[in-house]
Amino acid sequence: xxxxxxxxxxxxxxxxxxxxxxxxxxxxxxxxxxxxxxxxxxxxxxxxxxxxxxxxxxxxxxxxxxxxxxxxxxxxxxxxxxxxxxxxxxxxxxxxxxxxxxxxxxxxxxxxxxxxxxxxxxxxxxxxxxxxxxxxxxxxxxxxxxxxxxxxxxxxxxxxxxxxxxxxxxxxxxxxxxxxxxxxxxxxxxxxxxxxxxxxxxxxxxxxxxxxxxxxxxxxxxxxxxxxxxxxxxxxxxxxxxxxxxxxxxxxxxxxxxxxxxxxxxxxxxxxxxxxxxxxxxxxxxxxxxxxxxxxxxxxxxxxxxxxxxxxxxxxxxxxxxxxxxxxxxxxxxxxxxxxxxxxxxxxxxxxxxxxxxxxxxxxxxxxxxxxxxxxxxxxxxxxxxxxxxxxxxxxxxxxxxxxxxxxxxxxxxxxxxxxxxxxxxxxxxxxxxxxxxxxxxxxxxxxxxxxxxxxxxxxxxxxxxxxxxxxxxxxxxxxxxxxxxxxxxxxxxxxxxxxxxxxxxxxxxxxxxxxxxxxxxxxxxxxxxxxxxxxxxxxxxxxxxxxxxxxxxxxxxxxxxxxxxxxxxxxxxxxxxxxxxxxxxxxxxxxxxxxxxxxxxxxxxxxxxxxxxxxxxxxxxxxxxxxxxxxxxxxxxxxxxxxxxxxxxxxxxxxxxxxxxxxxxxxxxxxxxxxxxxxxxxxxxxxxxxxxxxxxxxxxxxxxxxxxxxxxxxxxxxxxxxxxxxxxxxxxxxxxxxxxxxxxxxxxxxxxxxxxxxxxxxxxxxxxxxxxxxxxxxxxxxxxxxxxxxxxxxxxxxxxxxxxxxxxxxxxxxxxxxxxxxxxxxxxxxxxxxxxxxxxxxxxxxxxxxxxxxxxxxx
Numbered sequence: 001x002x003x004x005x006x007x008x009x010x011x012x013x014x015x016x017x018x019x020x021x022x023x024x025x026x027x028x029x030x031x032x033x034x035x036x037x038x039x040x041x042x043x044x045x046x047x048x049x050x051x052x053x054x055x056x057x058x059x060x061x062x063x064x065x066x067x068x069x070x071x072x073x074x075x076x077x078x079x080x081x082x083x084x085x086x087x088x089x090x091x092x093x094x095x096x097x098x099x100x101x102x103x104x105x106x107x108x109x110x111x112x113x114x115x116x117x118x119x120x121x122x123x124x125x126x127x128x129x130x131x132x133x134x135x136x137x138x139x140x141x142x143x144x145x146x147x148x149x150x151x152x153x154x155x156x157x158x159x160x161x162x163x164x165x166x167x168x169x170x171x172x173x174x175x176x177x178x179x180x181x182x183x184x185x186x187x188x189x190x191x192x193x194x195x196x197x198x199x200x201x202x203x204x205x206x207x208x209x210x211x212x213x214x215x216x217x218x219x220x221x222x223x224x225x226x227x228x229x230x231x232x233x234x235x236x237x238x239x240x241x242x243x244x245x246x247x248x249x250x251x252x253x254x255x256x257x258x259x260x261x262x263x264x265x266x267x268x269x270x271x272x273x274x275x276x277x278x279x280x281x282x283x284x285x286x287x288x289x290x291x292x293x294x295x296x297x298x299x300x301x302x303x304x305x306x307x308x309x310x311x312x313x314x315x316x317x318x319x320x321x322x323x324x325x326x327x328x329x330x331x332x333x334x335x336x337x338x339x340x341x342x343x344x345x346x347x348x349x350x351x352x353x354x355x356x357x358x359x360x361x362x363x364x365x366x367x368x369x370x371x372x373x374x375x376x377x378x379x380x381x382x383x384x385x386x387x388x389x390x391x392x393x394x395x396x397x398x399x400x401x402x403x404x405x406x407x408x409x410x411x412x413x414x415x416x417x418x419x420x421x422x423x424x425x426x427x428x429x430x431x432x433x434x435x436x437x438x439x440x441x442x443x444x445x446x447x448x449x450x451x452x453x454x455x456x457x458x459x460x461x462x463x464x465x466x467x468x469x470x471x472x473x474x475x476x477x478x479x480x481x482x483x484x485x486x487x488x489x490x491x492x493x494x495x496x497x498x499x500x501x502x503x504x505x506x507x508x509x510x511x512x513x514x515x516x517x518x519x520x521x522x523x524x525x526x527x528x529x530x531x532x533x534x535x536x537x538x539x540x541x542x543x544x545x546x547x548x549x550x551x552x553x554x555x556x557x558x559x560x561x562x563x564x565x566x567x568x569x570x571x572x573x574x575x576x577x578x579x580x581x582x583x584x585x586x587x588x589x590x591x592x593x594x595x596x597x598x599x600x601x602x603x604x605x606x607x608x609x610x611x612x613x614x615x616x617x618x619x620x621x622x623x624x625x626x627x628x629x630x631x632x633x634x635x636x637x638x639x640x641x642x643x644x645x646x647x648x649x650x651x652x653x654x655x656x657x658x659x660x661x662x663x664x665x666x667x668x669x670x671x672x673x674x675x676x677x678x679x680x681x682x683x684x685x686x687x688x689x690x691x692x693x694x695x696x697x698x699x700x701x702x703x704x705x706x707x708x709x710x711x712x713x714x715x716x717x718x719x720x721x722x723x724x725x726x727x728x729x730x731x732x733x734x735x736x737x738x739x740x741x742x743x744x745x746x747x748x749x750x751x752x753x754x755x756x757x758x759x760x761x762x763x764x765x766x767x768x769x770x771x772x773x774x775x776x777x778x779x780x781x782x783x784x785x786x787x788x789x790x791x792x793x794x795x796x797x798x799x800x801x802x803x804x805x806x807x808x809x810x811x812x813x814x815x816x817x818x819x820x821x822x823x824x825x826x827x828x829x830x831x832x833x834x835x836x837x838x839x840x841x842x843x844x845x846x847x848x849x850x851x852x853x854x855x856x857x858x859x860x
Contacts, residue, residue: 587617
């Protein structure tokens, strides 16, 4: 079947299963239990149409809002107009949930029309040849996939709403009208946001919902399928599928994460996995009612129940004991009962192997600048006997040479400053967590803003001064390279570590495995879209060559956000397009923000997205595409384009109006008031707004709320135009059609642009102060769009992905009234004609952010 016909069938299925059903079930909203909802339900279609017409006419948000009320509800005062807008917001937020649920319920029909890239296609390849099956089995011996859930402040749906969505998806699959109606009513009465900011433990609890309800089932199902089809060895320590967790462990820039937080979250993870086991155990107990197993069953039940529901004063890792009890039951079933129900026991054995007593590895992360200060403090403590007098004045080379790696048992005094105390106490705590939950429970320390080898080596000595022993230091130290400059220095930093005597020995004890984290978000903020992607690609090539030179098994841990501007988009295509110059035996990536619920919100979507990543890693190794290995000419072309876009992006960043524009016309200054995160929107939270302190997530989110998505495209058009002007256009077109890396990068750029709409801010063209700046942004957008359409021989962006394009268009249409309301409120604040209403206008802005990000699914 041709790809064009498949796309046409997907479009037809999408229209039938999603669009038509959304229009049908949307009518049920008229019965939602809001105050005066019928009035709202009747008015909203008129309001939506009015916003569309006003946007097409490029009217200002104020003109659109005022003309709407003048035409449709002329007899109400301004306060009541604001009340109506709040009710519209309330209504639209739930329309977005309905569309999400309908799209997810249709996933098997729409999302799986083409199984290329799924586990099924891998199995089909294996079934055709024993040689291929053996090759995949061999690859799986070394391959691993780690998904790490992070506490980034764009996961807006609370657990209660996620639960309703899950039930609604099931009801929609069977078109159960009565149940859908009841669930919509429940949705109407369920709050979408917190009255106070969540604590880090609240954030952890929110994300644990996904571990418990989707990942537990999806990961174990995929593991079962792999074990059925391929020869997988359980005797070694290698694990194909792994989960990681940042809430409660990531303290970079979040002063609210403390040692007590980390204790609470590690206990929560332990307790929840035991509850999952206990639920499965009840099924096992209901079936295995035979003689000869009673005592073992009773012991297993007691262990699971106590650890699932009772606080343990000094818990220990029980994975080995659980496996021993389960294996004993299994052997009795095989020997005495004809293997009846062995499959149920095998299922639980497999889960205990996968998740142990920890569920997901709790990563610890801290900024290198904090760690340097703690190291300096420790060198001044007499009982440590570091012998490092004058250390601060030494060169980097001399620092590396003199770090003593001596052991001590230093306890930080209670009256020391919070950062020092937290760092040293957390280092001690990691050993306790390993004792109670297992070594894998907390074995990775990530150094963000890592700029030198000593950042890693000093941290190791902090561990040795805190009671850890050299020979039993069961911790992996992971540098995080984020800025364009840091990425260019990364390979040299790692070489000095690989050749350092102490670090070399430590790596040997850790199986000669090294993980390196690369940050997409900050590099995009630092250097723009093309330069960020190219810098990371080059760094990966250089780091891979360095690791191979020294016999190191290298894993890249990609800090990817939801949108393409933060490393998101069609992520699996990036991994499928890695040439053999880049280590791809291990795929590790962060799952952040709306990506958590949009791609892993149900067992079906989680399975599909995990399978795509597995397939990408396996296929890129077994069937490498020679075009994915960029030749020198192709690298030169991309490098030229990256340099050109970088110059343009840096000039934009240095524009005197850049930060002011973002503060004035986006909700940037108000993001900190949205009660969805324990984390400040910028580092140095009390200081004046500076671009370098602004978190990448706040930076990208603000541009997406503006409907301009600058970090996802700015500079791309100018770079492509330069290639055309220099007579290299045909080469670039050939590169797009042949290189998976280059194509995916530009396809994701088009996705960002599809969620942009400069008509919303067209009124700024007349603004005395910001007119030229707005025109500059718009001109680059128009140029980029024109160049990409020419490059792809298309008339619309994302022509190759019609279903995704249609989904984005519907979502953008649903939330357009929210965008208009947000910009109207910002205009009111900027005019300051009613200062007594500014608090209410702020609330209007804040409330619109939720729905806009939720609808975008990977906007932040």
